[in-house]
Amino acid sequence: MYQLTSSALAAIAFFVVSATTPPTVKAQTPAIRAYQPKATETARKSQIQDQVQKANPSRFDLQKYPLTESNAPHWQDSLWAIGVLAPEKDYAVQALENILQMTTAPNLSDPQKGIIDTAMQVGMELYRIKPAVYGRLQQSFLNTVNSSNDPQWVALSLVALAKTGQDSPNSSSIAKLSLRVQQRFPNWSQDLYLRNTLQAVLGDRQLNENTTLPNLSDLLKWQIAPQQAHMYVLCRPNRDVLCVAILKDRNGKFVMQGKQLWSTPLLLQSLRNLDWYFTNGRTPQGIYRMEGVSLQPDDEVFHAYGQFSLVNLFVPFEDGVNAFLPNQKGKFAGNLQAYQALLPPSWRKYTPIQQTFWAGNVGRSEFRIHGSGAAIDFFQSKAMLVNPQNFDWNASLGCLSALEIYDKRGILLEADMPKILDALNTVGKGKVDGYLVVVDMPSTTNTPITVAEIAKYLSP
Structure with missing residues (x-):
């Protein structure tokens, strides 16, 4: 995530299927403000004028x-x-x-x-x-x-x-x-x-890294720690393409919405179009500790994050986490081998899944899942950088971006954060905690990953 001045922030705008009945998300929708004065057409023009002055x-x-x-x-x-x-x-x-x-x-x-x-x-x-x-x-x-x-x-x-x-x-x-x-x-x-x-x-020739994707089924069956919720965010290497998140409850069962897997789209592209190892770069692949939320009042950072709470994510070595591992208070401070031990054996030598370890090692921090109160056309260079099919999403500076759209009157039209927060609170029985894992799935096309594609890896 990024660290900017408050005024800059105001400018901006993540196994096996059991035979028993899988969990269903309950209705715990967070409070929603249908009208946002800072999202009106007049407010949007004022926001741009502020940037012109600066x-x-x-x-x-x-x-x-x-x-x-x-x-x-x-x-x-x-x-x-x-x-x-x-x-x-x-x-x-x-x-x-x-x-x-x-x-x-x-x-x-x-x-x-x-x-x-x-x-x-x-x-x-x-x-x-x-x-x-x-x-x-x-x-x-x-x-x-x-x-x-x-x-x-x-x-x-x-x-x-x-x-x-x-x-x-x-x-x-x-x-x-x-x-x-x-x-x-x-x-x-x-x-x-x-x-x-x-x-x-x-190219990879000089570095001899293992970049062949292991069996995804092994990762989806695995538990990083027992009795913990797991969210998986599956992406294409081209982060202009939307990623999809799915969720597993504390008992290792995938959450359903009707007869399909619970899922939601997220954009994990960098506003600066930077790779994962740079500050403000794309969301790294790998393991994140998911712990609590940051409440979002309707204040000057509405444009950056939207009106809903942000889901807190922590990478290894990052301060502020209560317990990266359930049996060990504080941040993860182990070596690469200790990080690899959190993964299934077939994934431990896969280099890209280590990105959060190395990103935390150089000081990247403050990753979140959040929406956006900025207009979808606020960033003037967006049309040159973003897949037109994803134009409704705002890229971030490292975070996982959820859809949040307002019309010219400031009326909320669509928002995915309530669904995400509701699902996490449900599987967490009133609190948000567990693990989030980001993985890029190579493809010969730039089509988004579908629930049907994921389901193939969940069959017994």
Whole structure:
């Protein structure tokens, strides 16, 4: 998940079938506000106007607003606004260039690094979707690859250069840049950002990782811990395609809705179109502890999360969890072998299912299942990034995004969070806890996973 200023947050907008009767979800619908004043057409226009003001060229004057700790909220808000509006303006390109040139500067403070982090991600996104306008950033990315000592910035820059079509370096140049990175960082294979980026750029040949999907039936039959609810979120590797969540109760029985499996769609794509190992990247595959909810009042973060409570998810090494494992208080702090022991034997050497372990290891945190109060067309670059079939869902910065739609009058039309919260409260007998597992299922097509496809893996 992401950590931004409150005003930036206001801008944004997871075996065997028993012969006995499976559980049925009870009606425990959370309180719903049918009308939301912040979702009206007038409020939406005001929200966009607020972003226009924060993206005003005058706000990017480094003489007036130097990159200091006191100005960090100002820069975060302004850079976020550029990301929202995706303006095809020279001043926006220049503003990003001015900040990205600092990726090679020594002795940066944490607030300065935070500003550069945001500029790097916004710049990378716009460089990739609007190269005709933001192509000038190429030199900034090349300078970063060649001279920056920050592995994440180097990795982000290499990804940007490798995955942009128009006027991007050819494959030979990318291979040379990759070699340059390996030479500059002799221990690159021990760094999550560099290792995974070079893997993506050069392919799996050098890293000898096990990426053949094991038998899904083994995972769906397995219990990470006894007497715990399990939610499985099954995705395609292309996260522009909707994922589907199914749910198993504390006795290991899959929850039904009528004669079919209980299920709900979720979007696990990154708003920045970043991979799982980057901050604000796609939701990692692997095991999450599901523990409690975060109440969502109707306040300034309505646009980010919608009106319903958020389901709390915790990755290994993350603080704040009461008990990642039922018999052990506190966070999971074991090694990779201890994490692998939570999986069925056939899955323990499967590299992608380890992503939450490594994401937690580098500090990713605060994953949630939540809705969105932002307009579906709030992010101006969305049409270039999102599958049109999923346009009603808003991508997040690492979380699992549920559908939540309002009309121009601010009237709630559709929302999946009540269904999710109701189901989890039912299997948890009034509380939300258990485990959530995210898995990508390879396919030759980009069609969403169906309940019928999943059912094949649940047959006795």
